[in-house]
Amino acid sequence: QKEVEQDPGPLSVPEGAIVSLNCTYSNSAFQYFMWYRQYSRKGPELLMYTYSSGNKEDGRFTAQVDKSSKYISLFIRDSQPSDSATYLCAMSGGAQKLVFGQGTRLTINP
Amino acid sequence: EAGVAQSPRYKIIEKRQSVAFWCNPISGHATLYWYQQILGQGPKLLIQFQNNGVVDDSQLPKDRFSAERLKGVDSTLKIQPAKLEDSAVYLCASSLEFGADTQYFGPGTRLTVL
Numbered sequence: 727q728k729e730v731e732q733d734p735g736p737l738s739v740p741e742g743a744i745v746s747l748n749c750t751y752s753n754s755a756f757q758y759f760m761w762y763r764q765y766s767r768k769g770p771e772l773l774m775y776t777y778s779s780g781n782k783e784d785g786r787f788t789a790q791v792d793k794s795s796k797y798i799s800l801f802i803r804d805s806q807p808s809d810s811a812t813y814l815c816a817m818s819g820g821a822q823k824l825v826f827g828q829g830t831r832l833t834i835n836p
Numbered sequence: 837e838a839g840v841a842q843s844p845r846y847k848i849i850e851k852r853q854s855v856a857f858w859c860n861p862i863s864g865h866a867t868l869y870w871y872q873q874i875l876g877q878g879p880k881l882l883i884q885f886q887n888n889g890v891v892d893d894s895q896l897p898k899d900r901f902s903a904e905r906l907k908g909v910d911s912t913l914k915i916q917p918a919k920l921e922d923s924a925v926y927l928c929a930s931s932l933e934f935g936a937d938t939q940y941f942g943p944g945t946r947l948t949v950l
Contacts, residue, residue, distance in 0.1 A: 727840065756863030756919050762941075769927055770879065771838070822941065824894055826878030 729753050730829030732815055745802040749815035749827045752796065756817040756825075759791050761800045764804050764812045765827065773813075774800065805834045838862065840942035842928050848948045854916040857887060857945045861910070862928030867891075868905055870913050871927040879927055885911065918949045 728754075732749045739745055758777055762770035774789040776798075777780045782789045788801040798817075802809055815827040841860040848889055849855050861868050867886050871879035882901065884892040887908040896903070900919070905911040925944040931937040 731879075732878070767943070767946075769929075769943050771941065772938055775938065816878070823881045823884065826880070828876070829878050 727752055729825050730815065730817060730827045733830055734828050736831040736833065739805060739832045741805060741807060741834055743805050743834075745800075745805050745809070745832060745834075747800040747802075747813050747815075747830050747832070748795050749798050749817075750796055751817060751825075753817075753819070753825075754793075754796070757791070757820055759798050760816040760824075761777040761787075761789055761820060762814040762816055762826075764814060766811075770814055788811075807834045807836050810834050839899040840928055840940055842926075842942040842945055844945055845943065846946045846948075848950065849918055850950050851920055854914065855918055856912050856914045857926050857928075857947075858929030859895055859911045859913070859942060861928070862940055864940055865932050866908070866928035867931045867933065867937070868911050869929040869931075870903055870911070871929065871941075873925045875924070875943070882913070915947075918947075920949050923947060923949045935938075940947060 730751045740820045761774040763773045776789050779793045785810040786803045790799040810833045812829040812831045814829045816824050818824045843858050846926040869884050870882045873879040882896045883903045888905050898938045903913045925946050928942045929939040931939045
């Protein structure tokens with residue numbers, strides 16, 4: 727079993743739709759949870775950073791962490807074609823290395 | 837603020853050849869990481885430096901991969917000899933401090949081994 731599981735998609739939705747991306751994990755030591763966005767032929771860029779359980783909102787993006795279920799989500803409201811990218815969840819226990827999910831390839835259709 | 841720089845951006849070699857990648861982190865960042873990202877997968881940490889010391893190289897295939905960060909600034913990652921399964925994007929990242937601090941990634945070097 728992988729430490730972090732993420733549905734690779736691909737996921738294709740119309741512009742303006744609400745997008746839900748999810749990851750599950752098995753390591754209960756994880757405390758820091760991140761979402762990275764990676765455009766084609768670019769390096770990942772940090773989108774959201776959450777410590778422990780709860781919600782965090784930044785503009786059209788909302789990150790949720792449910793440590794009891796070992797489940798994290800990223801919601802994108804009013805999705806735009808510029809949101810088309812691969813979204814990677816990542817997590818760590820602090821001093822431990824960052825462990826990434828497989829990435830979900832998302833396409834927003836105009 | 838300049839980002840993480842990597843070169844070359846692309847490299848094509850034949851199996852059993854050697855190759856080296858270079859990374860210059862964001863100025864002042866003490867921690868430097870090398871990741872391997874195989875097509876369709878998330879990045880996998882190969883090695884982590886804190887200044888010029890190795891913190892974690894548990895997933896580095898040491899029989900063929902080596903890395904150094906002399907003077908605690910830029911770093912090189914070498915593969916010798918390369919195998920077909922080494923075809924991947926090699927990403928360098930840096931962070932200000934060790935631990936859960938935000939990592940900033942470079943554009944990567946895309947390696948194709950024929």
